[in-house]
Amino acid sequence: MAYQSLYRRYRPQRFGEIRGQRHVVSALQNAIVKGEVGHAYLFHGPRGTGKTTSARVLAKALNCENLSPEGEPCGECESCVAIEQGRSFDLHELDAASNNKVEDMRDLLAKVNLGTPGRAKVYILDEVHMLTSQAENALLKTLEEPPDHVTWVLATTEPHKVVETIRSRCQVFQLTLLGADEMAEHVRWVSQDAGLDVSDEAVEHVVTAGGGSVRDTLSALDRVVAAGGVVEADTTTDTLAQAIAGRDVGAALAAVGDATGRGRDPRTIGEDVLAVLRDAFLATMGAPPPRLSPAQADRAEQLAALMSPAAMTRAMETLGVSLVEMRQAPDPRVDLEVALVRLCRPDADRSLDALSARVEQLERQLAGDAPIAAPSAAPPVPSAPEPVPTSPPTAAPAGGTGVAAAARRALAEKRGDAPPPAPPSPSVTPSAPPPVPSSPTSAPPPVPAPEPPSPSPIADAPAPATDPDASLRSLRPQSPSEVVQLAGAHLDLDRDTVVRRATEVLGPAEGTRSEDDLARLWSVLVDEVHPPAAPSPTPPPVLDDSIPSPPAADADDPGPTPPDDQPVEPASAEAPPVQAADEDVDLHDLIDAPSHTDEIIERLTEAFPGAELQTKESTEEP
Numbered sequence: 001m002a003y004q005s006l007y008r009r010y011r012p013q014r015f016g017e018i019r020g021q022r023h024v025v026s027a028l029q030n031a032i033v034k035g036e037v038g039h040a041y042l043f044h045g046p047r048g049t050g051k052t053t054s055a056r057v058l059a060k061a062l063n064c065e066n067l068s069p070e071g072e073p074c075g076e077c078e079s080c081v082a083i084e085q086g087r088s089f090d091l092h093e094l095d096a097a098s099n100n101k102v103e104d105m106r107d108l109l110a111k112v113n114l115g116t117p118g119r120a121k122v123y124i125l126d127e128v129h130m131l132t133s134q135a136e137n138a139l140l141k142t143l144e145e146p147p148d149h150v151t152w153v154l155a156t157t158e159p160h161k162v163v164e165t166i167r168s169r170c171q172v173f174q175l176t177l178l179g180a181d182e183m184a185e186h187v188r189w190v191s192q193d194a195g196l197d198v199s200d201e202a203v204e205h206v207v208t209a210g211g212g213s214v215r216d217t218l219s220a221l222d223r224v225v226a227a228g229g230v231v232e233a234d235t236t237t238d239t240l241a242q243a244i245a246g247r248d249v250g251a252a253l254a255a256v257g258d259a260t261g262r263g264r265d266p267r268t269i270g271e272d273v274l275a276v277l278r279d280a281f282l283a284t285m286g287a288p289p290p291r292l293s294p295a296q297a298d299r300a301e302q303l304a305a306l307m308s309p310a311a312m313t314r315a316m317e318t319l320g321v322s323l324v325e326m327r328q329a330p331d332p333r334v335d336l337e338v339a340l341v342r343l344c345r346p347d348a349d350r351s352l353d354a355l356s357a358r359v360e361q362l363e364r365q366l367a368g369d370a371p372i373a374a375p376s377a378a379p380p381v382p383s384a385p386e387p388v389p390t391s392p393p394t395a396a397p398a399g400g401t402g403v404a405a406a407a408r409r410a411l412a413e414k415r416g417d418a419p420p421p422a423p424p425s426p427s428v429t430p431s432a433p434p435p436v437p438s439s440p441t442s443a444p445p446p447v448p449a450p451e452p453p454s455p456s457p458i459a460d461a462p463a464p465a466t467d468p469d470a471s472l473r474s475l476r477p478q479s480p481s482e483v484v485q486l487a488g489a490h491l492d493l494d495r496d497t498v499v500r501r502a503t504e505v506l507g508p509a510e511g512t513r514s515e516d517d518l519a520r521l522w523s524v525l526v527d528e529v530h531p532p533a534a535p536s537p538t539p540p541p542v543l544d545d546s547i548p549s550p551p552a553a554d555a556d557d558p559g560p561t562p563p564d565d566q567p568v569e570p571a572s573a574e575a576p577p578v579q580a581a582d583e584d585v586d587l588h589d590l591i592d593a594p595s596h597t598d599e600i601i602e603r604l605t606e607a608f609p610g611a612e613l614q615t616k617e618s619t620e621e622p
Contacts (some may be wrong), residue, residue, distance in 0.1 A: 009217035010190050012053050013075050013084060015061070017153065019186055019214065020178040021050055028054070029071035029171065032061050038171045040143055040152040042128075044159035045175030048213030051087050051352040052093075054175070055124045055153035059083055059091045060149065063118035079118055090118035097127045102134035109142050112150055121150050128154040129161035136163055177212025179290040186214065187221060196225055204293050205231045212291045238299065239279075244273075244315055245306035249344035253366045256337055267323060267333040270339070280304045281312045299419070310360060315343050339380075472526045477518045486522070491529045501525060 012018045015025045024043070031037045041058075043051040047484050061067060066074035071195040073080050082088035094108060108123075131139070143152055143166065154170060156162055178186070178366055184207050191198045202224045210217025224231060236259040243252035279296065280303035282288050288297060307315070322339035326332035472490055477483040480502070503522050506517050513521075 001099065004193065005219070006190060006222050006605065007048075007215045010193075010218065011079075012050065012057065013060075014056055015074055015292055016072060018050055018057070020182055021054065021175050022487050024054055024173045024175060026372070027104045028058055028061075032058075032067070032071035033069070037062065037144050037151060039150070040154070040170040042156070042159070042167060042170035042172045043175060044156050044162075044172070046096075046213060047157055048210075048215030048217075049177060051155040051175055052124060052126060055122070055155065056083060056091065058153065059088075059120075059122035059124075062120040062122060063088075074543040081419055084333060088118070090116045091124070093120050093124045093126065095126050096135075097130040100131045100135055102132065102138050105131075105135045105138040109138065112142055113147055116149070116349075119149065120396050122153060123150065124153045126156065127157070127499050128166070129156045129158045136166060137459075140165055140169070144368070150432065177291060178214060179212070180207055180293040180296070181218055183207050183210060183212065183291070184216070187217060190218065190221065194219075197229060198224065199229060202229055204295060208296060227558075234259075234613060236269060237276055240273045241276045241299075241303055244277075244343050245303060245311075247344045247346075251339055251367065253337055256340065260333055265420070266336045267326050270319050270323050270326070272335050273325070274316060276300070276303065277312055277319070279307065280307065284312065309378045310356065314356075318343055319493040319589070332597065378424050412590055453535075472530065473523055475522060476515065477522055478515065480513060480518065485516055487525055491525055493525065493529070498525070503527075 010359060015029055018025055037058075041055075043054060044049060057073065059082050060073040060075070061071055063079040063083070064073040067072070075084070079088065079090065080343050083091050099105075099108075111293050112121075112123075115262050146152060152170070154166070159172075159174075160165070169244075184203055187198075187206055190196075190606075191203075200222070202221075206217055206224055209220040236255050239255040239345060240252055243249070243255065256266070256269065262265060276299070279289055279292060279300040283297070283300040284304040288300060292300065304312075318339050322335045322394040324585040327334050331334050350513060484495050485503075488495070488500045499526065502513075502521050506513065
């Protein structure tokens with residue numbers, strides 16, 4: 001006898017052998033036991049779920065001579081054996097795909113009223129959705145009112161194509177795919193009964209290949225047995241799913257090229273990847289398909305952890321559209337590769353879904369899933385600059401620290417004054433902070449002095465109370481680079497602006513800038529960014545100390561006295577304006593010597609009575 005495939009050898013012959021369709025089996029058995037069998041049934045469902053098998057078992061039960069009380073056929077009587085062997089006159093099977101014309105229906109209906117040896121005649125019309133409109137209309141009347149001994153069983157995989165007039169005349173039952181656990185149990189039973197040596201890996205492979213269809217699963221088991229129990233490991237689907245999740249377009253295209261090189265159909269590859277993405281999506285939503293094996297369930301959970309639901313939805317939609325377009329494409333592989341590139345490279349896709357995926361990725365980065373580059377830092381600031389006060393400085397330590405303090409000490413040494421004392425060590429903590437004079441009433445107790453104090457060092461002179469930016473104007477940069485740094489740190493000016501203003505104020509660069517030039521440039525920059533609130537007052541007399549004068553001028557004419565001609569008393573609460581005039585020194589006025597040229601000439605003329613001012617023009621001969 002020729003070899004018989006496993007799905008034919010182990011085809012169910014009784015209701016109890018039908019797996020996974022308990023709702024259909026119970027309804028048919030109850031109808032047989034009660035004698036309430038309908039005149040027409042419609043079985044629909046995926047391939048390999050037992051539609052035709054259930055119809056054959058129903059025909060055996062209706063004509064069995066030794067029917068059990070539960071409605072099970074015996075399988076041993078002549079009628080059961082004849083139906084099982086396909087030679088019974090009580091069962092007529094017709095393929096509607098090849099007998100779909102109205103003439104075929106007329107021939108069939110002409111034989112319906114003929115009698116048969118059994119109690120009932122059963123007509124099985126498979127793929128009923130393939131009938132033409134004329135054939136369906138010809139079947140309607142007989143299907144609605146057949147003879148008493150006739151039972152119709154219609155089967156289809158596409159119930160939506162069956163007209164409603166036929167569906168309304170039948171009892172409709174839907175058959176479903178089997179779950180992974182139940183299918184694996186059935187495969188092990190078949191392997192044991194047939195004496196096959198099949199490993200657990202092979203069982204999992206055939207269950208996955210069958211996809212819930214009993215016929216497809218047993219066919220896959222036949223292939224594995226024919227190959228000696230060796231399972232062909234094909235990781236193309238897993239590789240493509242991981243590439244989509246990791247957005248690795250190179251790995252995706254390489255996997256497609258390897259699979260097609262081994263003869264796999266691009267459409268089949270796309271369908272497999274789509275099925276894997278669907279399983280992962282359902283697992284993410286908390287409703288994994290029941291037909292998944294443990295390995296498939298683990299794969300679905302791993303993929304769900306790598307992709308968001310929105311990304312999986314977009315991937316399924318993109319692959320679904322490409323599968324539809326493959327039907328008309330000259331090369332289906334191109335459509336699959338284009339879909340994979342769009343999924344792995346959202347920047348190459350201009351659709352709204354791709355833009356949404358890119359926005360979602362940025363949101364995950366901002367939420368902390370990926371590092372975000374920090375903005376560029378501000379221009380470098382000197383290591384220890386003086387803080388910019390928002391109010392006049394109070395009780396600053398003598399000397400101070402930073403660039404401004406260094407400028408004060410250098411100026412004091414140049415003038416010949418005593419250098420200010422060094423700032424206290426940071427490790428020494430004063431017992432109490434020095435008092436800060438905020439008003440004449442809160443000034444510290446006066447300190448008696450035998451004589452008026454000499455002009456104090458510039459570092460000890462606080463900024464005028466009317467000029468909150470005095471500390472900025474008091475800075476004396478030592479180099480052009482320091483001017484650029486201070487302008488960027490305190491005035492928010494860039495280097496190009498500083499260079500342009502230096503050219504406008506000082507003229508074209510001719511060698512190294514002097515300290516006076518840099519100080520004048522710095523004053524101009526400060527005045528532009530922070531203009532003074534009021535016009536600069538007349539320079540106080542103490543400013544004359546910064547102007548070199550002949551010894552005779554210092555001996556004979558000490559200079560103008562205050563307007564009120566009052567002696568200067570330090571720490572005197574009765575004459576605060578005079579004390580402020582002696583101690584509050586505007587460094588800008590002190591440094592900007594060219595602005596006092598006319599005053600110097602007048603001072604020299606007064607120091608030498610009878611002297612005449614000689615100019616270059618007056619000394620030339622007429």
